[in-house]
Amino acid sequence: MMFQKITEKDSNHNDLEKKSVRELIDGMYCEDQNALKAVGEVKDQTEKLIKKVVKQLKNGGRLFYIGAGTSGRLGVLDASECPPTFGTEPEKVIGLIAGGDYALRHSVESAEDDTKKGWDDLQEKFINSHDILIGIAASGTTPYVLGGLSEAQKNGIPTGCIVCNLNSPIAKVSDFPIEVIVGPEFVTGSSRMKAGTAQKLILNSITTATMINLGHIKGSKMIDMKLSNEKLKGRAELIVIEATGVDLVLAQKLIKENGGVRGAIDAFNKK
Missing domain, CATH: 3.40.50.10490 (Glucose-6-phosphate isomerase like protein; domain 1)
Known part of the structure; x- marks a missing residue:
């Protein structure tokens, strides 16, 4: 053709x-x-x-x-x-x-x-x-x-x-x-x-x-996203709460201590 x-x-x-x-x-x-x-x-x-x-x-x-x-x-x-x-x-x-x-x-x-x-x-x-x-x-x-x-x-x-x-x-x-x-x-x-x-x-x-x-999504969630603004921080907190069952305060603590959503969920699951 x-x-x-x-x-x-x-x-x-x-x-x-x-x-x-x-x-x-x-x-x-x-x-x-x-x-x-x-x-x-x-x-x-x-x-x-x-x-x-x-x-x-x-x-x-x-x-x-x-x-x-x-x-x-x-x-x-x-x-x-x-x-x-x-x-x-x-x-x-x-x-x-x-x-x-x-x-x-x-x-x-x-x-x-x-x-x-x-x-x-x-x-x-x-x-x-x-x-x-x-x-x-x-x-x-x-x-x-x-x-x-x-x-x-x-x-x-x-x-x-x-x-x-x-x-x-x-x-x-x-x-x-x-x-x-x-x-x-x-x-x-x-x-x-x-x-x-x-x-x-x-x-x-x-x-x-x-x-x-490559493993950057779990379920349908962006577990490796960069938490660069308040909207994304809020989304991250909801993902962690859903994945672990913790309350908002603990979700925020896990995210802060472990550098993001993936780290927060992994740290919780290791307990």
Whole structure:
């Protein structure tokens, strides 16, 4: 099958400027359902990639995301959520975006056109064959991502991708490609919409399923979360109370003395 950029095709909706706010909302909602359906259709691909991520991280490796624009920002977002949610070190899941941290808040669209910069950025983090690299690019053609994945593959580093077009150049240099086909965007070519939604859902699955497999969740509770604010401290207290049957005062004492939820529960169970 020939490579076609479905993400660049004309929208299924026209005359948007003539529509009411409710009509616009209804149209976007309709298209968002297509994104959700598309994610469901790639569960097999997602499962294969996650199993490889788990294997690499269990053996001491790291998970890298690489992307540009919206895709890059989503990767950085997912990586940045892992330490507070799962208690991992910041170096365990790393998100790289074309243009660096400045590109998180500002448009640096030209940064994605450098085919060598992606690999340069990865080498600065000393990426190696114990790690795994996932490229995120709705189009499947972003040079920054393509170059990084290609060089990683040449160096024996496992690769995966999340793209929204079939048979893309990026999928061809990915050992575990996820091709989630969401169709044309509501606003033609604006892949921050459906494509971004689908990518975020898949990223959620990757890190959440991985961290569960690595033992950071007990039951459904975040036993390794960082207690960095009052909301999380309160959540931790409730988890300890539920797991041990102690009252609030003792739960607070256990958490303080043992550095968090996991330590508190372990200390109680050793008594």
